[in-house]
Amino acid sequence: MSTAIIGAGIAGLQCAAVLAAADRSVVLFEASSGPGGRCGSHSTPFGAFDLGTQPFRATSPAFQGQVQRWRNRSAVGRYHGRVGTIDAGVWRPQADGGPDLYSALPRSSLLGRLLAQGHELRTQRRIVAVERAGNGLRLRSEGGDEGVFERVVVAVPTPQAGALVGLSPALTRAVGRVVFEPVWAAWLRTPGPVVATLDAAEVRGGPLGFVRRRSAAPDRPSDGGWVAQATPEWSAQHLDAGEATVAEALGRALTAVLPDRPAFTDRGAHLWRHGRVRQAIGSKFVADDALGLSLCGDGCLGARLEHAWLSGRALGHHLLEG
Numbered sequence: 025m026s027t028a029i030i031g032a033g034i035a036g037l038q039c040a041a042v043l044a045a046a047d048r049s050v051v052l053f054e055a056s057s058g059p060g061g062r063c064g065s066h067s068t069p070f071g072a073f074d075l076g077t078q079p080f081r082a083t084s085p086a087f088q089g090q091v092q093r094w095r096n097r098s099a100v101g102r103y104h105g106r107v108g109t110i111d112a113g114v115w116r117p118q119a120d121g122g123p124d125l126y127s128a129l130p131r132s133s134l135l136g137r138l139l140a141q142g143h144e145l146r147t148q149r150r151i152v153a154v155e156r157a158g159n160g161l162r163l164r165s166e167g168g169d170e171g172v173f174e175r176v177v178v179a180v181p182t183p184q185a186g187a188l189v190g191l192s193p194a195l196t197r198a199v200g201r202v203v204f205e206p207v208w209a210a211w212l213r214t215p216g217p218v219v220a221t222l223d224a225a226e227v228r229g230g231p232l233g234f235v236r237r238r239s240a241a242p243d244r245p246s247d248g249g250w251v252a253q254a255t256p257e258w259s260a261q262h263l264d265a266g267e268a269t270v271a272e273a274l275g276r277a278l279t280a281v282l283p284d285r286p287a288f289t290d291r292g293a294h295l296w297r298h299g300r301v302r303q304a305i306g307s308k309f310v311a312d313d314a315l316g317l318s319l320c321g322d323g324c325l326g327a328r329l330e331h332a333w334l335s336g337r338a339l340g341h342h343l344l345e346g
Contacts, residue, residue: 026049026050026051026173026174026175027043027048027049027050027051027173027174027175027176027177027343028050028051028052028053028161028163028170028171028173028175028176028177029050029051029052029053029176029177029179030053030151030154030163030176030177030178030179030180030188031052031053031054031055031061031178031179031180031321032052032053032054032058032059032060032061032136032140032145032147032179033059033060033061033062033063033136033179033180033321033322033332034060034061034063034135034136034139034329034332034333034336035179035320035321035322035324035332035333035335035336035339036052036177036179036180036320036321036336037052037059037060037136037139037140037143037336038139038332038333038336038337038340039177039179039320039336039337039339039340039343040052040139040143040336040340041139041143041336041340042336042337042340042341042343042344043340043343043344044142044143046344048343048344050143050144051144051146051171051173052140052143052144052145052146053146053149053151053163053165053170054145054146054147054148054149055148055149055150055151055180056147056148057147057148058133058136058137058147059136059137059139059140059145059147060132060133060135060136060137060140061076061136061332062076062077062296062299063076063077063128063132063133063135063136063329064076064132064133064136065131065132065133066211066292066294068211068213068290068292069290070213070245070247070249070290071238071244071245071249072130072131072133073211073238073249073251074128074131074132074133074238074241074251075209075210075211075251075253075294075296076132076209076296076299077128077132077135077329078224078234078236079103079105079107079125079126079127079224079236079241080125080126080127080328080329080330081122081123081124081125081126081328081330082123082124082126082330083123083330084330084334086334086337087330087333087334090333091126094128094135094138095126097138098129099128099129099134099135099138100126100127100128100129100135101126101127101129101242101243102124102125102126102127102242103124103125103126103127103240103241103242104240105125105222105223105224105236105237105240105241106221106222106223106224106240107125107222107223107224107225108222108224108225108226109225109226109227109228110222110225110226110227110228110232110235110281111228111229112228112229113280113281115220115221115222115225117221117222127241127242129242129243130242130243130244146170149165149166149167149170150165150166151163151164151165151170151188152164152165152166152187153187153188154176154178154188154189154190154191154317155191156191157172158172159174160172160173160174160316161173161174161175161176161191161315161316161317163176174316175316175317175318175343176316176317176318177318177319177320177339177343178195178317178318178319178320178321179319179320179321179336180321181204181298181321181322181323182199182202182204182298182319182321182323183202183204183297183298184298185199185319185321185323186199186200189317189319191315191317192312192315192317194310194312195310195312195317195318195319198305198310198319199319199323201303201305202301202303202304202305202323203301203302203303204297204298204299204300204301204302204323205256205259205260205299205300205301205302206256206259206260206263206295206296206297206298206299206300207233207253207254207256207259207295207296207299207300208253208254208258208259208262208270208274208293208294208295208296209251209252209253209254209293209294209295209296209299210251210252210253210254210270210271210274210275210291210292210293210294211249211250211251211271211291211292211293212249212250212251212252212271212274212275212278212288212290212291213247213248213249213250213288213289213290213291214247214248214286214287214288214289214290215247215248215289216247216248216286217246217247217248218237218248218250218282218284218286219282219283219284220237220282220283221283223236223237223240224236224237224240227281230277231254231255231258231273231274231277232252232253232254232255232274232277232278232281233253233254233255233256233258234252234253235250235251235252235253235278235281236250236251237249237250238250238251248286248288250278250288252274252275252277252278254270254274256299256300256302259295259299263295263297267292267293267294267295268291268292268293270293270295271291271292271293272291274293275288275291300327301322301323301326301327304322304323304324304325304326304327304331305323305324305325306324306325307324307325308320308324308325308334308335308338308339309324309335309338309339309342310324311339311342311343313346318339318342318343319339320335320336320338320339321335321336322335
């Protein structure tokens with residue numbers, strides 16, 4: 025039974041892995057140049073910066089097993105950075121305890137590439153329509169007809185999914201309940217080390233939402249590289265600002281909260297238009313089995329990497345039972 029999966033982020037890739045393990049025919053379609061979604065890394069003249077996925081936890085037994093498999097392949101390591109909050113300029117470390125944090129090695133884009141191994145992946149194919157075609161579903165991309173499949177999985181952010189699930193009232197209603205928010209993320213660098221009592225922190229007040237020292241993650245350059253993510257509110261107010269303007273603004277904001285007030289000499293920014301889930305569907309997936317159309321992704325459970333992986337895994341097993 026042929027299955028098309030629209031979106032090669034973590035959810036779509038894990039759904040494909042489950043189906044392929046049972047010898048099902050799967051084709052992945054990805055609008056960008058490579059797999060991984062927000063696990064992608066931003067290349068710069070000073071090395072890669074992970075502007076999407078932050079250090080992550082594994083709380084469910086299933087995802088803990090996946091993390092261990094990644095660790096066995098030296099693709100993931102424990103994150104030992106000092107974590108805490110910055111409130112009114114005061115840096116407060118997080119109390120010890122809780123599940124371990126992990127980080128991909130040497131960059132987050134590796135996770136997507138690992139999950140994509142062995143699958144047929146058609147990149148730079150933005151699917152714009154899903155149509156009925158006899159007993160199957162036809163995909164159309166910006167470049168034309170992509171073929172007919174018995175089942176189609178939509179694994180893209182739900183604002184984009186709305187245009188692809190119109191054949192199913194149930195999926196359309198589910199997509200309508202999800203609220204995504206934009207997030208601007210900047211990479212910032214100064215050649216020398218930066219003094220800070222924490223390596224990763226949630227910031228309260230001002231334009232910054234989360235900041236992270238690049239070198240605190242395993243196998244990263246040891247220079248003064250940082251990632252600064254803006255709050256969704258600030259990001260929404262600056263949707264039309266240019267990358268240079270945003271990078272400069274977030275760089276100034278980070279300089280203001282760092283003890284030695286470093287001057288970041290190199291910077292850039294990227295806008296995640298669907299960067300954070302404010303309201304999720306609340307179920308691991310939504311499936312219209314009669315039509316052969318289904319939905320998975322972080323809009324189903326939440327914004328964490330684990331949520332996306334669990335969503336894709338659950339849908340894959342559901343499709344095998346059908």
